[in-house]
Amino acid sequence: MSGSFDILIVGIGGQGTILASNILGESCLIEGRQVRGAETHGMAQRGGSVESHIRIDGKFGPQIAPGQADLLISFDLLEALRYSHYLKKDGKIVVNRRLVLPTSVYTQKLTPPTEEEIIAALKAHELCLLDADRIATDAGSPLSQNVVMLGAAAKWMPLKPETLLEAVRRLVPKKTIEINTKAFRMGQEAGGKI
Amino acid sequence: MERKYLLGNEAIAHACLESGVDFVCGYPGTPSSEVVDTLRVQPERPFYLEWSVNEKVALENALAAAWCGVRALCTMKHVGLNVAADPLMTSAYTGVTGGLVIMSADDPFAHSSQNEQDTRCYAHFARVPCLDPASVQEAHDMIPAAFALSEEFGLPVLFRPTTRICHSKGDVALGPAVASPRKGAFHKDPRQYVVIPAHTRVLHKKLNEKQPALRKRLVELGFNRCEVRGKTAIIASGIAASYVQEILPDNVSFMKIGAYPIDEDWLKEFVGKHEKVLVIEELAPEVEETVRQVAGCIPVFGKKNGYAPYEGELSTAAVAGIMVKAGFLNQNPFAPAAPVENLPVRPPILCAGCLHRGAFYAIKKVFKDAIYPSDIGCYTLGLQLGVVDTTICMGASITVGSGIAHACEKQDVVCTIGDSTFLHTGVQGLMNAVYNGANMTVVILDNRITAMTGHQPNPNTGLTACGVETPAVSLDALCRACGVTFVETVDSYDFTGMVNVLQEAKKRSGVKVIIAKQMCVISARRAGVKRGRYAVDTDACTGCGTCVRFGCPAIEFADEKARINDLCSGCAVCVQLCPAGAIVREGKR
Numbered sequence: 143m144s145g146s147f148d149i150l151i152v153g154i155g156g157q158g159t160i161l162a163s164n165i166l167g168e169s170c171l172i173e174g175r176q177v178r179g180a181e182t183h184g185m186a187q188r189g190g191s192v193e194s195h196i197r198i199d200g201k202f203g204p205q206i207a208p209g210q211a212d213l214l215i216s217f218d219l220l221e222a223l224r225y226s227h228y229l230k231k232d233g234k235i236v237v238n239r240r241l242v243l244p245t246s247v248y249t250q251k252l253t254p255p256t257e258e259e260i261i262a263a264l265k266a267h268e269l270c271l272l273d274a275d276r277i278a279t280d281a282g283s284p285l286s287q288n289v290v291m292l293g294a295a296a297k298w299m300p301l302k303p304e305t306l307l308e309a310v311r312r313l314v315p316k317k318t319i320e321i322n323t324k325a326f327r328m329g330q331e332a333g334g335k336i
Numbered sequence: 337m338e339r340k341y342l343l344g345n346e347a348i349a350h351a352c353l354e355s356g357v358d359f360v361c362g363y364p365g366t367p368s369s370e371v372v373d374t375l376r377v378q379p380e381r382p383f384y385l386e387w388s389v390n391e392k393v394a395l396e397n398a399l400a401a402a403w404c405g406v407r408a409l410c411t412m413k414h415v416g417l418n419v420a421a422d423p424l425m426t427s428a429y430t431g432v433t434g435g436l437v438i439m440s441a442d443d444p445f446a447h448s449s450q451n452e453q454d455t456r457c458y459a460h461f462a463r464v465p466c467l468d469p470a471s472v473q474e475a476h477d478m479i480p481a482a483f484a485l486s487e488e489f490g491l492p493v494l495f496r497p498t499t500r501i502c503h504s505k506g507d508v509a510l511g512p513a514v515a516s517p518r519k520g521a522f523h524k525d526p527r528q529y530v531v532i533p534a535h536t537r538v539l540h541k542k543l544n545e546k547q548p549a550l551r552k553r554l555v556e557l558g559f560n561r562c563e564v565r566g567k568t569a570i571i572a573s574g575i576a577a578s579y580v581q582e583i584l585p586d587n588v589s590f591m592k593i594g595a596y597p598i599d600e601d602w603l604k605e606f607v608g609k610h611e612k613v614l615v616i617e618e619l620a621p622e623v624e625e626t627v628r629q630v631a632g633c634i635p636v637f638g639k640k641n642g643y644a645p646y647e648g649e650l651s652t653a654a655v656a657g658i659m660v661k662a663g664f665l666n667q668n669p670f671a672p673a674a675p676v677e678n679l680p681v682r683p684p685i686l687c688a689g690c691l692h693r694g695a696f697y698a699i700k701k702v703f704k705d706a707i708y709p710s711d712i713g714c715y716t717l718g719l720q721l722g723v724v725d726t727t728i729c730m731g732a733s734i735t736v737g738s739g740i741a742h743a744c745e746k747q748d749v750v751c752t753i754g755d756s757t758f759l760h761t762g763v764q765g766l767m768n769a770v771y772n773g774a775n776m777t778v779v780i781l782d783n784r785i786t787a788m789t790g791h792q793p794n795p796n797t798g799l800t801a802c803g804v805e806t807p808a809v810s811l812d813a814l815c816r817a818c819g820v821t822f823v824e825t826v827d828s829y830d831f832t833g834m835v836n837v838l839q840e841a842k843k844r845s846g847v848k849v850i851i852a853k854q855m856c857v858i859s860a861r862r863a864g865v866k867r868g869r870y871a872v873d874t875d876a877c878t879g880c881g882t883c884v885r886f887g888c889p890a891i892e893f894a895d896e897k898a899r900i901n902d903l904c905s906g907c908a909v910c911v912q913l914c915p916a917g918a919i920v921r922e923g924k925r
Contacts (some may be wrong), residue, residue, distance in 0.1 A: 154411055154682065155684065163505070164341065167341030167505055167507070168341055169341055169428075170341065170507060171340070171507055173506075173921045176506075176507055177341060177505075177506065177507050178504065178505070178506050179341075179504060179505035179506070180500060180503065180504040180505070181503060181504075181505070182447075183366060183370075183448075184365065185601075188684035188685060188686065188687060188714065188717065188788075189682075189684055189685045189687065189889055190682055190683050190684035190685070191681075191682040193682075200506075201582075202578045202579065202581055202652065203500070203575065203578045203579045203582060203651065203652050203912050204504035204505065204506070205500070205651050205652070205653055207651060207653035207670045208653065208670070208673035208674075208675075209670060209671050209672070209673030210670065212469075218740070220679065220680070220682070223676050223679060223684070224675065224676065224679050224682075225675075226676065227460075227673040227675045227676065228673070243679065243680070244680050244681065244682040244683075245685055245887060245890065246680050246683070247680050247682050248884045248891075248892065249885070249887055250680075250895050252680040252681075254679075254680050255678075255679070256429070259901050263578060280790070287613035
C-alpha cells in the first residue's frame with residue numbers, strides 16, 4: 143500500500159470543495175510532499191453531489207478506494223452519510239451542520255433521513271460537527287465556509303496548520319485574505335472544542 | 337524547475353507553452369475543455385487560438401496550420417473525434433510538416449458523455465501514433481514528445497488522456513515556456529495535399545511504410561517500458577498502470593504501455609520470459625489483442641476470458657479484484673465497503689433560474705402528447721422534467737425529430753437544442769427538415785454561451801475565445817435562410833409569451849422555429865445582473881404543489897406550504913405558474 147494520507151472532501155456542486163482541495167494541494171507543495179487528487183467537473187457540478195479526493199504523499203492513482211479514507215470533510219450532512227463508507231474504521235469526519243434536501247425529495251416524494259438520524263449514524267466515527275455557515279458569516283463572509291471547514295479539520299491532518307494558512311493566503315482572492323485567515327482560526331477553534 | 341499543483345488539463349496546457357505551440361483550436365467537451373480554456377486566458381499569448389464551431393472544423397483548421405509548418409494543437413472529447421473522423425483518416429495519408437497533436441479525451445464510466453468509446457481504436461484504424469498517459473506528470477511530459485514525434489514521422493499524433501488524468505491533480509514539475517521559432521508558410525504540393533485516387537494510393541503505401549520505425553521509436557521514447565521481476569507479468573496501460581503499481585507484488589514483472597502502436601518484437605520478448613500474463617487496461621482490449629498475437633501458448637488473462645471488464649473505469653480497488661481473480665495477488669488489500677442504502681439521490685439539476693426550465697415547462701403544457709427529441713448540453717437535464725425523449729449525439733435532435741415526423745403520421749414533434757449545439761451540427765438537420773417537408777417544431781434554447789462545459793463563447797456570443805468582439809450569428813436569419821418561415825424569438829422567462837408562441841406553432845404545418853432566449857443564470861450572476869428574490873405568501877399559498885412540480889431547487893415544500901430558499905435568482909417563472917398568486921417579491925408581503 144502507498145502510505146498516503148487520504149482525504150475525501152464532499153458537498154454539493156457550487157459549495158467550494160474545489161478551492162478546499164486546492165488549498166490542501168498547495169500545502170503539500172509548500173511542505174515539499176507529493177500529492178494526488180481527483181475531482182468532479184462538468185455536468186455533475188450543477189447542484190449535484192460532488193467529491194474531491196486528495197492523497198497526501200500519494201504517488202499513484204488519484205482516487206481513494208472505499209474503506210480507505212483517513213478523513214472525510216463534508217459540507218453537508220446528507221453527503222457525509224452518502225460517502226461515509228469511504229472511511230477506514232478509525233477514519234474521522236468533519237461535517238458542516240447543514241442539511242440541504244435534494245430536489246428529488248420533493249419531486250419523487252422520497253423520505254430523507256433526519257438530521258438526528260444522520261448524526262447518530264456518523265457517530266460510528268470520531269466526529270467533528272460544526273456550524274460552518276454561521277462561523278464563516280461571523281468571520282466576515284459566508285463564502286469562507288470552506289476555509290472554516292479546513293481550519294476545523296487541521297488537527298487531524300498531517301500538515302502543519304501554519305502551512306495550511308499560508309496556502310489559504312496564496313489561493314484566496316487578495317481582498318479576502320483577512321477574512322479567510324480569521325475563518326481558518328475560528329474553524330480551528332471550533333474543531334478543537336468538540 | 338518549477339513545481340505546481342495542477343489539474344491534468346492545466347498541466348497539458350502548460351506543456352503546450354513549453355513546446356512553443358503556434359496554433360490552438362478545439363471544440364469544448366468534458367473532460368477536455370480546460371486545456372483551451374487555460375491557454376485562452378494566458379496573459380501572453382504568442383500563438384493563434386480559437387474555439388471552433390465543431391471538431392471537424394477544428395481539426396481541418398489545425399491540419400492546415402500543420403501543413404504550413406507550425407505546431408498545432410486540436411482538442412476535443414472522444415465523441416468529438418467521430419465528428420472529426422473524416423479529416424483524421426485522410427490526414428494520416430497527407431501527413432503534416434509542423435507537429436499536429438490531436439487531444440481526444442476519453443471518458444471511461446461516461447461521467448459526462450453519451451458513450452465509452454476508446455480513442456486508441458481510432459489511432460489503430462487511422463494508423464497514427466497514440467499517447468496514453470498514466471499520470472498528470474506523464475500527460476505533461478508527453479506533449480513536447482508528441483509534437484516532436486509528429487514532426488519526425490510527418491504524422492498527426494493522437495493524445496488520449498482519460499477523465500482521471502484530465503480532472504485529476506498532482507504536483508507537476510514544469511519547464512519554462514518557449515517562444516516559437518516557426519513562421520507558417522504553405523508550400524504547394526498537389527501530390528501530398530490533393531488526395532485524388534492517383535495520389536492517395538501512393539500516400540497510403542507511404543503511411544504503411546512508416547509503421548515499423550514508428551513502433552521502435554515509441555519504445556525508445558520510454559513511454560512503453562518494462563521490468564522483469566518474476567515468472568508472472570502484468571501489462572497495464574494508461575492510468576491503469578498507476579493503479580497496478582500501487583499494489584504490485586515485488587515478484588511480479590511489470591510492463592507499462594503509454595504509446596501505440598506497440599512494438600511486437602519487444603512485446604514478444606517480454607511476454608516470452610513469463611509463465612502467464614495479465615493485461616489490465618480501461619475500455620477496449622487494445623493492448624490485450626496485441627499481447628494475444630505474440631503470446632503463443634503462454635496463458636493471457638484479460639477481458640477476452642472474463643477477468644477484466646470491457647466497460648467502465650478501473651480503480652486501484654477494481655484492479656486488485658482482477659489481480660486476485662486471475663491469481664496474481666493472494667489477497668485483496670481492500671475490504672469491501674458498501675454505501676448506506678436508500679439515501680435520496682442528488683443528481684445534477686438545472687440551476688435555480690435556469691432559462692431552460694420555463695421553456696421545457698411551456699413545451700409540456702402546450703404539446704402534451706408530443707415526442708421530444710433533445711440534444712447535448714445542460715438542457716439534457718430536461719429528462720427529469722419529462723421533456724427529453726431522445727439524445728444520441730451532438731446536433732441530432734432536429735434530425736431525429738424529422739425522422740420521427742416522417743415515420744409517424746400525425747405525431748407532434750418538438751425538438752430542443754442549445755445554441756452552441758445548433759451551430760455545431762444542428763443547422764444541417766434544420767436545412768434537411770425544411771428541404772424534405774417535415775412537420776415539426778424546433779425550440780432553440782438560446783443562452784448565447786456553451787454553458788455545460790464551462791461557459792465558452794461560440795459564434796452566437798459576439799466574442800471570440802480570446803474575448804475579442806466579433807459579429808454574432810443571427811439565429812433568426814440563419815433559420816430563415818434555411819427556408820423556415822415561422823421563426824419567433826421569445827424571452828424564456830416570459831412563460832405566457834412562450835405558451836402563446838408554442839400554441840401558434842402548433843396550429844401550423846411545416847418546420848417552425850422558436851428561439852427561447854435568455855442569459856445563462858451563471859453568466860448573468862458573473863456579469864453582475866441582479867434580480868430581486870421572490871418569496872411565498874404563506875397565507876395565500878394553498879399548498880397545491882404546482883410550483884414544486886416545476887422542479888426548481890429554490891422551491892421547497894414543508895408543512896403543506898411552499899417555501900422559496902436562498903437559491904432563488906429572481907427569474908419569476910414560478911410567479912406566473914402559481915394559480916393562487918402566492919409568490920411575491922421578497923419583503924413585499
